[in-house]
Amino acid sequence: MQMLSRTAASLFWTGRYIERADFMCRLLDATARLASLPSTYGGDPTAWTGALSAAGVADAFAATGLEPSEAAVTHFLAVSADNPSSVRHCLERARGNARAVRTALTLEAWEALNGAWHEVDRFAGPRFTQGRMGELVETVRRAVLAFDGAAHRTMLRGGAYWFLQLGAAVERADNTARLLDVKYHLLLPRDEAVGGSLDHFQWVTVLRTVSANTAYRWLYRDTVKPWLVADLLIFDSRMPRSLICCYAEIVERLDQLTHGSGKRGPANRTAVTILRQLQDTDIDKVFAAGVHEFIGRFLADNARLGAAVAEQFLF
Amino acid sequence: MRIRVDHATTYGYERPADGVIQALRVQPRDHEGQRVANWRVDVEADGVLRARQDAFGNWLHLFAADQPLTSLTVRVVGEVEVRDMSGVVRTAEPFAPGVFLRAPPLTLPDPALQAWAAETPPGPVLDRLHGLMARLHERLSFDTQATTVATAASEAFTHAAGVCQDYAHIFIASARSLGIPARYVSGHLARTDAQEAAHAWAEAFVPDLGWVAFDAANRVCAGETHLRVAVGLDYLDAAPMRGARRGGGQETLSVAVHAREARLQRQD
Numbered sequence: 001m002q003m004l005s006r007t008a009a010s011l012f013w014t015g016r017y018i019e020r021a022d023f024m025c026r027l028l029d030a031t032a033r034l035a036s037l038p039s040t041y042g043g044d045p046t047a048w049t050g051a052l053s054a055a056g057v058a059d060a061f062a063a064t065g066l067e068p069s070e071a072a073v074t075h076f077l078a079v080s081a082d083n084p085s086s087v088r089h090c091l092e093r094a095r096g097n098a099r100a101v102r103t104a105l106t107l108e109a110w111e112a113l114n115g116a117w118h119e120v121d122r123f124a125g126p127r128f129t130q131g132r133m134g135e136l137v138e139t140v141r142r143a144v145l146a147f148d149g150a151a152h153r154t155m156l157r158g159g160a161y162w163f164l165q166l167g168a169a170v171e172r173a174d175n176t177a178r179l180l181d182v183k184y185h186l187l188l189p190r191d192e193a194v195g196g197s198l199d200h201f202q203w204v205t206v207l208r209t210v211s212a213n214t215a216y217r218w219l220y221r222d223t224v225k226p227w228l229v230a231d232l233l234i235f236d237s238r239m240p241r242s243l244i245c246c247y248a249e250i251v252e253r254l255d256q257l258t259h260g261s262g263k264r265g266p267a268n269r270t271a272v273t274i275l276r277q278l279q280d281t282d283i284d285k286v287f288a289a290g291v292h293e294f295i296g297r298f299l300a301d302n303a304r305l306g307a308a309v310a311e312q313f314l315f
Numbered sequence: 316m317r318i319r320v321d322h323a324t325t326y327g328y329e330r331p332a333d334g335v336i337q338a339l340r341v342q343p344r345d346h347e348g349q350r351v352a353n354w355r356v357d358v359e360a361d362g363v364l365r366a367r368q369d370a371f372g373n374w375l376h377l378f379a380a381d382q383p384l385t386s387l388t389v390r391v392v393g394e395v396e397v398r399d400m401s402g403v404v405r406t407a408e409p410f411a412p413g414v415f416l417r418a419p420p421l422t423l424p425d426p427a428l429q430a431w432a433a434e435t436p437p438g439p440v441l442d443r444l445h446g447l448m449a450r451l452h453e454r455l456s457f458d459t460q461a462t463t464v465a466t467a468a469s470e471a472f473t474h475a476a477g478v479c480q481d482y483a484h485i486f487i488a489s490a491r492s493l494g495i496p497a498r499y500v501s502g503h504l505a506r507t508d509a510q511e512a513a514h515a516w517a518e519a520f521v522p523d524l525g526w527v528a529f530d531a532a533n534r535v536c537a538g539e540t541h542l543r544v545a546v547g548l549d550y551l552d553a554a555p556m557r558g559a560r561r562g563g564g565q566e567t568l569s570v571a572v573h574a575r576e577a578r579l580q581r582q583d
Contacts, residue, residue: 261363262363262364262365263362263363264358264361264362264363264364265361266361268357269357269359269360269361272355272357272390276392
């Protein structure tokens with residue numbers, strides 16, 4: 001595989017930003033559903049604050065000095081220029097990176113991304129209203145699916161495709177872990193008394209945010225149990241957003257990227273180590289050692305992997 | 316049986332060793348009684364790792380380190396489905412059986428071993444091989460202290476003691492002196508006890524049947540607990556790891572090998 005480091009970096013970050021835009025959309029959608037429930041029935045007044053934490057932008061929002069109202073948070077997460085992780089910003093960065101390496105992408109993949117950006121750009125600024133949030137989320141979600149589909153169907157299975165997928169997998173792992181970290185106090189071990197309807201809706205929100213609501217019912221045929229949610233999102237290799245599934249993909253992509261030259265470096269080693277750690281543990285051990293600590297370690301490991309990729313491929 | 320292998324070998328060097336290279340024959344191939352479900356070979360150091368097949372058809376991973384190393388860990392993890400074929404191995408063979416009549420130094424029989432081999436009761440080849448395995452099992456006692464990796468067949472035969480490698484070498488040397496092609500197999504034996512599980516045995520060529528695996532140390536033909544990894548004329552051809560380096564002083568080696576029946580998929 002012959003490729004400029006700069007090209008590799010742009011593809012990697014295109015993958016990451018598209019994945020992040022998708023996560024933000026699902027987070028907005030799931031939070032809106034949670035917040036719209038009457039509080040007696042499980043509606044959560046802190047839902048929007050939680051969404052800010054899950055997006056990892058609580059500090060950035062605090063810096064704006066706004067009240068965390070639905071309107072303010074929605075605007076912040078969807079289109080705000082002050083938020084480096086807003087949907088609009090993610091798409092802008094994804095498109096910027098993709099444009100820099102336009103010829104590494106196929107026409108179909110580029111058009112899906114470019115079209116999404118132009119549509120979202122129209123929502124931006126003062127013209128954005130609460131009522132159009134659903135429309136925005138829907139547009140971006142469809143665009144991301146279109147991009148993934150175009151990449152899957154039209155791109156050569158080579159360095160460009162692998163870097164794109166590698167970036168997406170690293171970001172996906174990060175998003176799932178951060179979502180779990182925000183809700184870790186809800187993820188109780190087996191046999192712990194199950195909370196009321198409030199908790200139930202929180203868990204459903206978690207599942208919805210990672211598009212796992214149907215998967216959960218399919219796999220467990222059970223009501224939503226916190227330890228099963230944690231098990232599904234960390235250890236189930238059938239669940240595409242689970243940490244273990246993301247890492248299996250990361251290891252595979254890095255193997256593909258280094259297969260030609262045989263040159264294996266820190267990224268290969270780090271990824272294999274993290275995957276092995278996940279394979280060597282299980283949900284009961286995680287609860288025994290503390291979910292928060294486990295997720296904290298994972299997030300640090302994942303950041304280390306990002307740095308190792310940059311080091312190995314000279315980004 | 317589904318066998319899971321988890322195997323870590325760590326070399327420690329007294330001083331940083333330069334130009335470390337390793338030739339690893341640690342990845343099994345499929346044959347009729349064996350299917351590799353998943354397999355990974357990782358070297359925990361930066362460098363070039365390439366996989367190819369050697370002359371005998373074994374997977375050979377060559378690793379060359381980028382920098383001087385003070386330690387090197389090779390980690391091998393995988394799962395293989397093994398069926399009991401009563402020892403018969405059917406797979407693509409790059410060489411005619413006659414090639415395995417050649418005897419390199421480790422399997423060169425001395426007159427005493429030749430004389431002992433010649434006493435094997437006459438009969439069809441398969442019966443002779445079973446007779447040879449039974450006699451060898453009688454003759455040798457298992458002793459991990461008596462020999463080293465460099466001990467030749469005739470030397471271990473004189474001591475009448477050794478490990479699986481020596482059983483295999485003596486079996487091979489005897490079979491070849493009877494005119495039967497034989498070869499060395501390195502692999503794993505799935506165990507229920509905690510004993511370390513790198514193992515070696517021999518294969519001999521039986522007309523009309525093909526290659527048949529004889530594990531003289533356990534006096535059995537290889538069954539569903541024998542995971543076959545690499546073959547060759549002797550230990551040196553099939554050794555899991557061979558390497559070279561410049562400098563580094565004293566070398567220490569620690570090996571942890573586990574091969575056992577794979578757990579069922581976790582379901583709850």
